[in-house]
Amino acid sequence: MDAKSLAVIGGAGFIGSHFVDSLLSRQDVRKVVIFDNFSSGKRSHFSQHVGDNRLEVVEGEISDMEKLCFALEHCETLIHLASNPDIAAAALNPEIDFYQGTSLTHAVVEAARKTGTSTILYASGSGVYGDTGESYCIEGKTPTYPISTYGASKLAGEAMLSSYSYMHGIRCLAFRF
Numbered sequence: 001m002d003a004k005s006l007a008v009i010g011g012a013g014f015i016g017s018h019f020v021d022s023l024l025s026r027q028d029v030r031k032v033v034i035f036d037n038f039s040s041g042k043r044s045h046f047s048q049h050v051g052d053n054r055l056e057v058v059e060g061e062i063s064d065m066e067k068l069c070f071a072l073e074h075c076e077t078l079i080h081l082a083s084n085p086d087i088a089a090a091a092l093n094p095e096i097d098f099y100q101g102t103s104l105t106h107a108v109v110e111a112a113r114k115t116g117t118s119t120i121l122y123a124s125g126s127g128v129y130g131d132t133g134e135s136y137c138i139e140g141k142t143p144t145y146p147i148s149t150y151g152a153s154k155l156a157g158e159a160m161l162s163s164y165s166y167m168h169g170i171r172c173l174a175f176r177f
Contacts, residue, residue, distance in 0.1 A: 005030055005031040005032075005033075006031070006077045006079065007033040007072050007075040008032065009078060010041065010080070011041070011046070011079075012036035012038055012041025012046065012057075013040060013081060013082075015081055016041065016045075016081045017045030020046050021049075024049050031074075031075070033058060033071050034057045035071045036058075036059065037060060039085075062082060062107045063104070063107055065111060072111050075117055077117065077118070078112060079121045080108045080121065080122045081123045082100075082104055083100055083105075083154075084100035090149045094149045095149075097150050098153060101150065101156075102153045105122070105153075106160055109164045112164070113164060113168050117170070119170070119171040119172070120170060120171070120172045122157060122158070122172065122173065122175065123177060124154045124158050124176045125150070125154045125176055126176050127146055127147075127148055127154055128144045130147040130151060139176075154176075158174045161174060
């Protein structure tokens, strides 16, 4: 496998830091960029990698397109984990999932297009299915009927990735955790 450069958007979070750990354990990875605003992520999550010259940390807001594009420069792959970390907050403030989900995902895919990033791995969620009761969800067979703004935002993110994939040739993979 060729040496890779990757960015982890939300890389200081719990899940993102585990991606960073895994990536930096590989010899074929030449660079890992953490892009995070540290609103919920912590520097302690990746402190064991401080001093590894393959790690670059960029603190910033995804809405800052110039800074985001700077961080993605020369990255072949990005892992997009950033979104509203407090799912329950949307009960009182439904627009939070639009701004901290749908809008941020648009900024990420647009930055990928502008910088020539070839692959996006997206953290979606089972919320795209809505309430399926006791039924098993089967990819491609279970309908998507989100019942929360969080689920709707994740589904909108998947649709946006699909359109950017088709229109701009970016390889996009969504994972419904």
